[in-house]
Amino acid sequence: MMYSCNSMGFFGMDSFMVEVEADVSDGVPAFDIVGLPDTAVKESRNRVRAAAENCGFEFPTTRITVNLAPADIRKEGPLYDLPILVALLKVTGAIKAPIDDCAFVGELSLRGEVRRVNGVLPMVMKAKEKGIKRVFVPVGNAMEGSVVEGISVYPVKDFYSLFRHLIGKEEIVPVKYKRKREFIGINLPDFSHVMGQFEAKRALEIAAAGGHNVLMIGPPGSGKSMLAKRIPSILPDMTFDEMIEVTKIHSIAGTMPENVPLITTRPFRSPHHTVSAVGLSGGGSIPHPGEISLAHNGVLFLDEFPEFSRSALEVLRQPIEDGYVSISRVMGTVKYPCSIMVVAAMNPCPCGYYGHPTKRCTCSEKAIQRYAAKVSGPIMDRFDIHIEVPPVDYDDLTSSVLCESSAEIRMRVNDARKIQNERFKNTKVTCNAKMDAESFRKFCIIDEKGNDLLRKAFETMGLSARAYDRIVKVARTIADLDNSECIKAKHIAEAVQYRNLDRKYRFSIVD
Template identity: 60%
Template sequence: MFAKVKSEGLLGIESYDVEVEADLSSGMPRFDLVGLPDAAVKESRERVRASIKNCGYEFPLSRITVNIAPADIKKAGAVYDLPILIAILKAGKQIKANLDDYAFIGELSLDGELRRVNGVLPMVLRAKENNIGAVFVPYQNAFEASVVQGIDILPARSIKEIIAHLDFGELITPVSHDISEEETLGEALDFADVRGQNAAKRAIEIAAAGSHNIIMIGPPGTGKSMLAKRIGSIMPDMSFDEKIETTAIYSVAGMLPENVKLISKRPFRSPHHTISAQGLAGGGSNLRPGEISLAHNGVLFMDEFPEFDRRTKESLRQPLEDSTVTISRAGGTVSYPASLMVVAAMNPCPCGYLGHPTTQCKCTDAAKRKYQSKISGPLLDRMDIHIEVQNVEYETISSKERAESSAQIKERVNKARQIQKKRFEGTGITCNAKMTPAATQKYCIMSQQADAMMKNSFEKLGMSGRAYDKIMRVARTIADLDGSEIIEINHIAEALQYRALDRKYWNI
């Protein structure tokens, strides 16, 4: 007796089709599981056996062979418990219904209850692509799966509910597709609470409008972290595709909050400087996404930037260029999306007071060089905007006048991003910072005066090709904020001033 059941597997955040085949034949009773299962999948034999017995069904006294196809991809996790059990009961004719239009996803407890699994959203998206009519998922995963329209999401608490639906007409009500409410990863602070620092606010607004990487340098206590933590409040609204991508990553990582259907606010990740390269880029035995991918479509804030391990910092270089993280381990190779905006903050020297107007720096020249050398030239070159954050005067910080709110800044950011969306429609480019060199040449058209200033600066400062492209992209964003089709001389002048600190502190 033979049965075949549909399911889905995960490779990174990409899902692939899985067929669970069960064969019952005569011979000494045994239960073989094939198809490159890992330890968690092999243990499903005992969970399936106990679930069948404890739910009142008969576990076949036969030679049972279960194949999880395709057999050339390693299977991981407990997500295959449910399809294995359904395939065995179908092969033993304890389930009579036709299962061709169903897919099954879920982990089992020993008493037949279904438990939450990671990565349900990308798996349901794949099932929809294959024109599967309905997917059985654990009821804890129902909210995230319900954002996929065009397929019935059937939330089940136990095996008995599923079989009652299939054979006895006790139908499970599909989860509704209402995603009108917004889900967030934390409340954002407001720029209205920040006194002064108008130059830094302007640089941050430009960075948010074009998704440009930004590094802030300044003495302790000047508000670098305070500014960075408010960036989320002015980030542009997410498109539906971006919401789906972000939610899928958090689903795979097992970090999607309970009862959340869709992440609608851009993520803001702030790892501690002791994080490892693996924690930042991703990896581990299950090839989990790291902080870089968890910040996809959002912000990765790295406070005390020089204090991060050098190998950890350098792991940013490839993702910042390619917008993807590729992790290769003995267990396989996966790629996670990494289209993010990096915000870094640092002191100018070990004591923090280099260039301070009132407090003298006590660091030796050797100590300053050692500290600044912790940020490599190639990594600094990938930071589009460099901004110095200075102390605020007493009159400014004690003022009762409320500063410009995040809502006002975000309105300008959204307008600039809409201009970019229209400009890059059909190209796959999402914002100015992600322009290719060819796109930079096509869309960054300068006036004659702007071109003359850029040529003079390029020759005098000895810019790299990457630095030239980044200045042009930042100037394009400044022009978008001004509503200008052409990059004017004032746009180039402002973009150039955001690339001066590397020569002040690093002499490069």
């Protein structure tokens, strides 16, 4: 006798339907799972048997074959425990209710409890697309699945309660998501606590408004990390589509907080400098998102920038430009989005005091050159804004005057981003930093004085074509903050000064 029920799986950002077929027949007692399962799926045999017996069900002692179709796609993880047990009980007649419009996902404990699994949000979205009406998921995943409209998501605490629901003796109430519009950023560090560093704050405001990459250079203790950790508090509001996309990535990676339906604040990822290239880009036999994808629509902060391995930093080059990372394996190619704002912080030399106004640098010329050479020119050239973060003087540190709060800065950032949203409406461009060639020519109109100033800067500074492109994009953002439709000379002048630190610190940032 054979019966099947619906489940789901995922590969990269894409999900697919899985038909769990269970067959119970006469023969030597055995329990086989086929359909290209990985080790975790094969181990479902023991979990399913123990869970069934501990919930009071008589487990079949005949030959059991479970097929996970389609058989040419690898199945990963313990999420098929629940549908396998449902299919078996359907075969034995314990469950008689029709479940053709249902899908089941969940890992079983030996006592029959249903544990959280990864990737519930993209799987629920695919289930809705395929006409499924009801999805039964673990309690810990129910909130994230509930954000999908037009499908009922049922939170399952344990298998026995699911069984009673299916036979009509107990009701599981589907979870309803109520969309909230307010910004959830109360506990974020605030810029009002950063004393001094007004030039750096201004540069970070521009970066947040336009989505520009930032490099901060300064001695130890000047506040580079402190400034970076406060960037999320001034980033613009996320759209609902951006929230869904970010939540999908974190759902697949298994980093979603429990009982959180949707990630509503832009991610801030700060990997240690010992992270590998795979840790940054993502990978594995079945590729999972790396740090650059987990930071999608948010900030990737790289502290002690030159201490990252050369291979890890070179991994960033293409994703920064393309907005996605492509990972190829034998089973196929996975693309994860990574539209990120990269913020890096570094010392000017190994001892950290090159160019310091009061402390003497103890590094040799060769040591400084070796330190700068750890970061390639093409990587350096991908930073739109270079900020010098000097030591804070005593008067600023002891001042009793409160600095401007993140909320005030964020209001200006949101106003500038609204201008960009209107400008790039009905296109794939999300902010000034992501402008393509067509948008660049159409919207980056520079007045005559500004064009003359930019020409002089290009010739005297020996800028690359990429540097020119990024200066104009930063100037476009400065003009947006100034509520100016045209890019003027003062906007170009401010943008150019954010590309000047390589002269002082001897970094070559041209291709």
